[in-house]
Amino acid sequence: MGIYIARRLGQALLVLVGVSFISFGAIFLTGDPASLMVSETWTKQQVDEFRHRMGFDRPWIVQYGDFVGRAVQGDFGTSLRTNQPAFGLVMERMPATIELTLAAMLFSTLIALPVGIVSAVKRNSAYDFFVRGATVLCQAVPVFWLGTLLILFFGVELKVLPVSGRGTWQHLILPAVSLGTVALARNTRLIRSSLLDVLNENYVVTARAKGLKERRIILRHALRNALIPVVTLLGLQFSMLLGGAIITETIFAWPGVGRLAVNSIYNRDFPVVQAAVTLLASIFVLVNLAVDILYTYLDPRIRLK
Amino acid sequence: MSARVFKLIGVFAALILIGLMAPATVGATTPPAADADKPLVIAIGTDPETFNPMQIRARTTWNMLMHITERLFARDKDMQMKPWLVESYERPDDLTWKLKLRKGVKFSSGDELKASDVKFTILETQNAKWKSPNTFVVETNVDLTNIEVPDDYTVVLHTKKPAPLLMESADYLPIVSEKQFKTATDAELALKPVGTGPYVIKEYVKDDHVTLERRDTYWGTMPDYKTVTYRPIPNSQTRLAELLAGNADIVLNLSPDDVAKVKSNPSLRVETVQGGRDVFIGIICTTEPFTDKRVRQALNYAVDLDGIFKNLLGGNGERMASVTNLSSTKLKPYTYDPKKAAQLLDEAGVVDTNKDGIREWKGKPVQIELGTTKGRYVADAAIAQSIASDLTAAGIKTDAKAYEWSVYVDMINGKKLPPLFFLGLGSSFNGEQEFFYVQKDFGFNSTQWLNEDFEKSFTELQRTMDPKARGVLIDKIDQIVQDDAPWIFVWKQVDFYGANNRVEFKARPDELIMIYDVHPAAK
Numbered sequence: 001m002g003i004y005i006a007r008r009l010g011q012a013l014l015v016l017v018g019v020s021f022i023s024f025g026a027i028f029l030t031g032d033p034a035s036l037m038v039s040e041t042w043t044k045q046q047v048d049e050f051r052h053r054m055g056f057d058r059p060w061i062v063q064y065g066d067f068v069g070r071a072v073q074g075d076f077g078t079s080l081r082t083n084q085p086a087f088g089l090v091m092e093r094m095p096a097t098i099e100l101t102l103a104a105m106l107f108s109t110l111i112a113l114p115v116g117i118v119s120a121v122k123r124n125s126a127y128d129f130f131v132r133g134a135t136v137l138c139q140a141v142p143v144f145w146l147g148t149l150l151i152l153f154f155g156v157e158l159k160v161l162p163v164s165g166r167g168t169w170q171h172l173i174l175p176a177v178s179l180g181t182v183a184l185a186r187n188t189r190l191i192r193s194s195l196l197d198v199l200n201e202n203y204v205v206t207a208r209a210k211g212l213k214e215r216r217i218i219l220r221h222a223l224r225n226a227l228i229p230v231v232t233l234l235g236l237q238f239s240m241l242l243g244g245a246i247i248t249e250t251i252f253a254w255p256g257v258g259r260l261a262v263n264s265i266y267n268r269d270f271p272v273v274q275a276a277v278t279l280l281a282s283i284f285v286l287v288n289l290a291v292d293i294l295y296t297y298l299d300p301r302i303r304l305k
Numbered sequence: 306m307s308a309r310v311f312k313l314i315g316v317f318a319a320l321i322l323i324g325l326m327a328p329a330t331v332g333a334t335t336p337p338a339a340d341a342d343k344p345l346v347i348a349i350g351t352d353p354e355t356f357n358p359m360q361i362r363a364r365t366t367w368n369m370l371m372h373i374t375e376r377l378f379a380r381d382k383d384m385q386m387k388p389w390l391v392e393s394y395e396r397p398d399d400l401t402w403k404l405k406l407r408k409g410v411k412f413s414s415g416d417e418l419k420a421s422d423v424k425f426t427i428l429e430t431q432n433a434k435w436k437s438p439n440t441f442v443v444e445t446n447v448d449l450t451n452i453e454v455p456d457d458y459t460v461v462l463h464t465k466k467p468a469p470l471l472m473e474s475a476d477y478l479p480i481v482s483e484k485q486f487k488t489a490t491d492a493e494l495a496l497k498p499v500g501t502g503p504y505v506i507k508e509y510v511k512d513d514h515v516t517l518e519r520r521d522t523y524w525g526t527m528p529d530y531k532t533v534t535y536r537p538i539p540n541s542q543t544r545l546a547e548l549l550a551g552n553a554d555i556v557l558n559l560s561p562d563d564v565a566k567v568k569s570n571p572s573l574r575v576e577t578v579q580g581g582r583d584v585f586i587g588i589i590c591t592t593e594p595f596t597d598k599r600v601r602q603a604l605n606y607a608v609d610l611d612g613i614f615k616n617l618l619g620g621n622g623e624r625m626a627s628v629t630n631l632s633s634t635k636l637k638p639y640t641y642d643p644k645k646a647a648q649l650l651d652e653a654g655v656v657d658t659n660k661d662g663i664r665e666w667k668g669k670p671v672q673i674e675l676g677t678t679k680g681r682y683v684a685d686a687a688i689a690q691s692i693a694s695d696l697t698a699a700g701i702k703t704d705a706k707a708y709e710w711s712v713y714v715d716m717i718n719g720k721k722l723p724p725l726f727f728l729g730l731g732s733s734f735n736g737e738q739e740f741f742y743v744q745k746d747f748g749f750n751s752t753q754w755l756n757e758d759f760e761k762s763f764t765e766l767q768r769t770m771d772p773k774a775r776g777v778l779i780d781k782i783d784q785i786v787q788d789d790a791p792w793i794f795v796w797k798q799v800d801f802y803g804a805n806n807r808v809e810f811k812a813r814p815d816e817l818i819m820i821y822d823v824h825p826a827a828k
Contacts, residue, residue, distance in 0.1 A: 092511065
């Protein structure tokens, strides 16, 4: 158990080091970072002085060490556009992104659970065929297309929900549905297949032989075990939704981290890009780590391996 | 919970899924009654980068800030320069500007605007910390060691050389409060600007909305709207949806593809205006065979721009004759004339000897790249693609290649653009700034075009104070540029806005929306 956790921690650390390399190296991908940050009217001498002041003339390994040293303290420098601390700008938008991600997860899980269960119980029925078809469709739908469709239908045609922006709980519905639809389809399929696997297990057959009611068999015995892989998927999904929120945030003008990151890329505001990339990647890694550890409690077979 | 309940939940959830997939249609919008007490809602493309007046570069942010801070001179809706915070001015000689400020103008902080604030603003543009867009224009024109403030309402500026367009060049220089700049933190300057304008920031939620509130202590004519809300919505389809849903009053940067959809809605309208932005294909004049003027002229004759305007832009747009806004009305633009293009290319020795449809120069087929931006200017990539087809049809095999702006700007700065490049540069509507775009020392000019007549006449223009003499010179220079053709002259970009009929609003050529000029329709 201890070795398992230590190994996972080591892997997570390695990934974070990789992230820091990518995040640091990104500013050099488009050439000389100093030339991005100065006005076009500056002379070569002014640019050279600026490069020296910013430390871009030092060996890259020294610059990288400096970057990591500051990053672990949450210091990514100040935004080139607003002069405000880059990390602070990202953290300001984090609640909006987390809110959207959680809402999308809630939407996808709450619907997927009953739909997936009924689909498994009524295997090969017309209902099951329909649900399987619908989930394939939902997985294939591009977020930007679905988002625009939802806006036109509920926001413009029916005028029952706000088109874009953040404020009331109504503002959350369309972006959450748009972001959560792919997850909804995946969860439904996983719950269905996971439950089907479990329903063929010996302990379920025994329960049936004992004469227990079908509802009790499914909810008490089968579902609990079927949910183990689902928990893993939900953990991974949280991270994926967090990253996938970029498109949804742009379509619905949602003031989250993804949109900030995209704007900062366009504005070449690399301290903010670095802060956003590092933070999102760190959350991704930490959530995965948490899921891995949680898994050992849910399924003792893992920690015994 | 019975299996039946499960089933019901399942069916309900499935129905939601079907509902999500249902096709949607867009219908007519009923506008709420016009009312100046309701906020005017303007949907824009990007969030303000900062509200620090010393740092702003984006036009959308100026649109907000110009109602909070004000300038010494400002253009009216006809693009005429008018004194604004300045009550009167005189120029005792070619090197001196004596400005008399209005009295009783108060900042939103309650302090009165004084000449010392103007002097401070001008000097603060040189503070390297801000990287102000005005640094260059102020530093090259104004003698910064000799700004006189004889009394609280008089500022005397001395220029290093005759600068007839000094005030117009500093068109985007809002006067700031010296007191605020000396006491506030950087973050406060970025978020809570203090100015003499009619509005203050009531609420700013980053990436969501900026709400301006009218203040009663404003010195000038009060705008109709008590509050104005700017909503940054990056996706053009979402901006359109907010207009269709009746939530936005004015929408910026409407896509030409959506014009018909807006026009078909009786509650909405499309406002178009020919802006000042010069959109052109730059020709790198040191690349053979473009060293020959006849080849550059042939490129202009080979392009069917009227067809492009008709097919891509719904008939909006006119071919640009030359560089400025002023004399282009007197000059006739190049016309689409493939025969003339072929004749000029033949004369220049760019001939299709092997009859494969591609002309050769010194034995090699002429195959070139046309670099273009994508999404930065109206229909940029599509226009570039059409132009590339026309040039290929004329025997100059041209491949259009689109780049992200951040990459493209690097190519401009690094002088790494291909032989033909698409670009759009804004105007100050003064008939002079645009000529910089083809001047040999201008940083953004990648054409490497050098014409002695042009350089001489342009230098003369910069020193000429008399408006009539300036007009003659501008005509002459436009003629030189058109004839020597360092560009394929495309168009003065037409800007598209969507508007709800509950507001009276006319688009301005300088891409600004001044709230003074927007009124509830009932008024």
